[in-house]
Amino acid sequence: MRLMRLGAEPTRVGADIRAAISAWGAGCSVLGGVTAFGCRPPGSPRPLDAVIVLPRGVIVVLGIDLPQPALRVDAPLQTPWTIDGWPMVRTEGAVNPGLEGLESAAALARSLQSRGLEPLPVAAIVVxxxxxxxxxxxxxxxxxxxxxxxxSTTTILAAARELATYEFPCPVEPALRLVQVLDETCELSLADLAEEGFPESAATDLATADTVLLPKYTEQSAMAAPLWRLPPRIKLIAAVAALLLICGVVGMWLTLGRPTTGPAPQPAPTQRIDGVEFTQMVAARDASCARHSFGDVQRWFQQQPCRSLTRAVFDTQVSGRPAAVSIAIVEVPDQQAASELRELADAAGTGGVTDLIAEGKGWPGGPDGFDNSAQAVQRTGNQVRIVQTVWRHRSSAPDDVGLRALAEHGLRLTPQS
Incomplete structure (x- = not known):
């Protein structure tokens, strides 16, 4: 683990956090990666005690100072915490530190995605x-x-191992750009990051592939050679081909005259993001955005037409609870227009892009609509992504923590036509 100290710890427990992570030592024998202490990434709602950049994930670390040592801390995300049975009263910030950690992780994820960096998941540890x-x-x-x-060293290490489990490791070059977002003056080299467990290349290691080399035969040589002179493998191939030909003729004879059936229905396309599986149910592409929007957003499109609109609705589950995700991807002529649209779509009461369910393209058992949905908006270049999430068959709310986290995941979905 490489360490970078960018500033003073924002909390008293920050010194304990730094000591615990420093005990992991350099190199990748324990965990690897790079940790920046006392930093405030772009867009972060508060200074962070640490940001841990690992080959398979990024973790923000927030320190919370308790008034005194505690025997038991009950730390749910939906309600205020209790310390030894007494409610934890907060005069500012989120309803509890866990929700504040989730917001800090989401802010860093948006900042990294807006810069086109490696799509590593961002999680949070509250100490x-x-x-x-x-x-x-x-x-x-x-x-x-x-x-x-x-x-403590063991608890933070165990939490980091549980959270940094992305399926693909981040190579050294994207990892360096990611670290430079935290520290513009970073002097780490690609070799330094390789020593901390970041792979030097994202290419597939062909040396581990199971390959079989076959001798090359031309059509003329194969036809000219009698069967007894062919190698054993070619004899086997010829025998199998003959058997398949016979089976095909017999199959055609048995099914002759029977009514034919159409091709089997293709399964719905699915995508997996940070362990959550999304099944695409409906999708549509349009060249006009004004006809598929409302409110101030529609009036904006009437003055500045878009280039394309791609929409889809996904079915998913979060901790066993069924949910739905609507995504709209709008392409506009330039980045300035995209920035204006993002700010407009992200503001409350300004309208938005109509989801496909509202246009009557639902499915049996699907959501009734996206009223009271949680929303996430992101701009990348001249594209703007608008994601809405709701629970199916139960009430939803824009500030629901689970739906807000789901919306952040939805920003990485790619609709398929």
């Missing part, structure tokens, strides 16, 4: 100190990318 004997998190909250732990 409570000076001491917490037992930390209780609801099981459903453990799937939302937040861990609440006490400030």
């Amino acid at each position: 409570v100190g000076p001491y917490a004997g037992q930390v209780i998190q609801p099981t459903t909250d453990l799937h939302r990318g937040v861990r609440v732990v006490s400030p």
Whole structure:
């Protein structure tokens, strides 16, 4: 683990966090990666005690100072925390530190995605100190990318290993650009990152492929050679080909005159993001955005027509609860127009792009609509992505933590036609 100290710790427990992570040592024998202490990434709502950049994930670390050591901390995401049975009162910030950690992780993820960096998932660790004997998190909250732990080497290490599990490791060059977002004056080299476990190339290692080399035969040589002179493998291939030909003739004879059936229906396309599976149910592409929008957003499109509009609705589950995700991808002529659209679409009460369910393109058992949905908006170049998420068959709310996290995942979905 390489360490970079960019500023003072914003909390008292930050010194314990730095000592715990420093104990992992350099190199990738324990965990690897790079940690920046005392930094505030672009877009972050607050200074962070640390940001851990690992080959398979990025983790923001927030320190929370308790008034005194605690025997038990109950740390749900939906409601205020309790410390030894007493409610944890906060005069500012989110309803609890766990939600604040989730917001910090989402802000960093948006910042990295807007820069076109490697799409590593961003999770959060909230460290409570000076001491917490037992930390209780609801099981459903453990799937939302937040861990609440006490400030020790083993607890922070275990949490980091649980959260950094992306299926593809980040290569050294994208990793260096990611670290430079945290520290513009970063002097780490690609070799330094390779020593910390980042692969030097994202290419497939063909040396591990299971290959068989066959001798090359031309059509003339194969036809001219009698069967007894062919190598054993070619004899086997010829025998199998003959058997398949016979089976084909017999099959045609048996099915002659029977009514033919159409091709089997293709399964719905699915995508997997950070362990969550999304099944695409409906999709549509249009050249006009004004006809498929409303409110101030529609009036904006009437003055500045878009180039294309791609929409889709996905079915998914979060901790066993069925949910739906609507995504709209708008392409406009230039980045300036995209920035204006993003700000307009992200503001409350300005309208938006009509989802496909509202246009009558739902499916049996699907959502009734996207009222009271949580939303995430992102601009990349001259494209703007607008994602809405709702629970199916139960009430939803724009500030629902689970739906907000799901919307952040939805920004990485790619509709398929």
